[in-house]
Amino acid sequence: MQEINCSNCNTTINDAYCAHCGQKFVPKRVNIFTIFSDYVSQILSLEKSGFATFIKLITHPKKVIENYLNGYRNFYQSPGRLLFYFITVAGLHVLLVDKKLFGTAINVGSEFLSPQIILTALIIPFLSLVAYLAFIKQNNHKNFAEHLIAQTYLFSVFGMLFIILDDIISLFTLEIDYFSIEFLMPAILFWTALTFSKKRTWYFILLNFLLLLLVLVIFILLLILLGKFTDGGITLQEY
Numbered sequence: 461m462q463e464i465n466c467s468n469c470n471t472t473i474n475d476a477y478c479a480h481c482g483q484k485f486v487p488k489r490v491n492i493f494t495i496f497s498d499y500v501s502q503i504l505s506l507e508k509s510g511f512a513t514f515i516k517l518i519t520h521p522k523k524v525i526e527n528y529l530n531g532y533r534n535f536y537q538s539p540g541r542l543l544f545y546f547i548t549v550a551g552l553h554v555l556l557v558d559k560k561l562f563g564t565a566i567n568v569g570s571e572f573l574s575p576q577i578i579l580t581a582l583i584i585p586f587l588s589l590v591a592y593l594a595f596i597k598q599n600n601h602k603n604f605a606e607h608l609i610a611q612t613y614l615f616s617v618f619g620m621l622f623i624i625l626d627d628i629i630s631l632f633t634l635e636i637d638y639f640s641i642e643f644l645m646p647a648i649l650f651w652t653a654l655t656f657s658k659k660r661t662w663y664f665i666l667l668n669f670l671l672l673l674l675v676l677v678i679f680i681l682l683l684i685l686l687g688k689f690t691d692g693g694i695t696l697q698e699y
């Protein structure tokens with residue numbers, strides 16, 4: 461049999477995929493059906509799509525996040541990719557639907573920094589710190605960077621979910637304010653408890669959720685106090 465080398469990295473190919481760079485090799489000449497089968501397989505390759513990762517993060521957050529933390533790549537979409545989707549969805553929402561994001565108006569004194577980027581830059585490290593401190597005494601303790609990965613995933617997914625549901629409900633002119641920041645953060649923290657609770661019993665997960673909420677409340681009280689000391693220099697305005 462003739463030896464075939466990968467056109468990309470020149471490694472010898474023994475399988476459908478190059479063992480070195482992952483390029484797929486189909487040893488057939490293209491015909492008119494190739495384009496149809498490519499199109500269909502793009503739709504059906506649900507495991508790798510952004511939508512599949514989005515759904516999987518809601519139904520099995522531990523599986524997707526630990527998979528990434530354990531070093532596996534390119535099966536589920538990366539946290540960076542999901543964050544990119546969120547920035548896009550949030551950007552479209554701010555541009556086309558409403559200047560407010562999660563019921564919060566963020567005044568930015570700059571043309572270059574859009575509110576969804578400011579919010580993301582603040583809230584992901586904030587929630588990561590909350591999660592880091594809440595889990596610091598537990599034996600599956602993760603470092604700050606690992607919590608940053610988890611929060612990037614969860615914030616992106618629930619951020620998109622809240623924006624999309626809010627916009628759909630607004631179409632029917634129903635005034636429901638459940639898709640605001642004070643519901644977004646607990647939702648993310650509940651999924652954080654689902655992800656990082658070592659014991660998989662419901663009361664242990666619930667206890668971790670309450671612990672996360674407690675740390676969150678303490679942080680918010682500290683921020684409000686800081687706002688008072690700085691004479692309102694640091695505030696989150698609600699409308």
Ligand SMILES: [Zn+2]
Pocket residue numbers: 466467468469470471478479480481482483
């Ligand atoms: Zn290769």
